[in-house]
Amino acid sequence: GENVEQHPSTLSVQEGDSAVIKCTYSDSASNYFPWYKQELGKRPQLIIDIRSNVGEKKDQRIAVTLNKTAKHFSLHITETQPEDSAVYFCAASISLDAGNMLTFGGGTRLMVKP
């Protein structure tokens, strides 16, 4: 099955700096790559996703890039703010008739220091 590796496990940045989180996946058939943000004690919430037919997607201060050849994708957060502090999870799935099974990475704890 699919295996998703996420790095780093923790990331500390100064407010205003950029943060980059990287994920690799094993199954070349995966074609959907969402990113979830989980604040302490809260549920994971989708912040951005990308499908395999595009290489980059942006939404204000966050962007995701995808390299299908190398089987890796990254989350970029620019101009980080203290409220960006959370655990971020990447995931990958194959959209099949059988369903939308997501395999999650291990998570990255991002700390933004004011």
Place this chain on the structure above:
Amino acid sequence: DAGVIQSPRHEVTEMGQEVTLRCKPISGHDYLFWYRQTMMRGLELLIYFNNNVPIDDSGMPEDRFSAKMPNASFSTLKIQPSEPRDSAVYFCASSLDRGRNTIYFGEGSWLTVV
């Protein structure tokens, strides 16, 4: 829509007791997922349903765990008998059918088995 609704939000129970977690998916969603989150193992998919039918329960840790979905608006995850190692946050999530992969999580049920 109120989103995915889970109950109870918090439960503390003694080892050996039966635990029942409940979930109401977002109205109209065809897929329902049960995830378990722990520090050691991250987010694990336990089981998922499509149109109330269990599709893949390979993530269910052992026979003490069972899940049902008697109708489109209700699912349960039962642990009997519970053990301290079952302590975790259990998330229910739902999504629309293929082509709409976004998975929406509930607030989670925080289970502590003492």
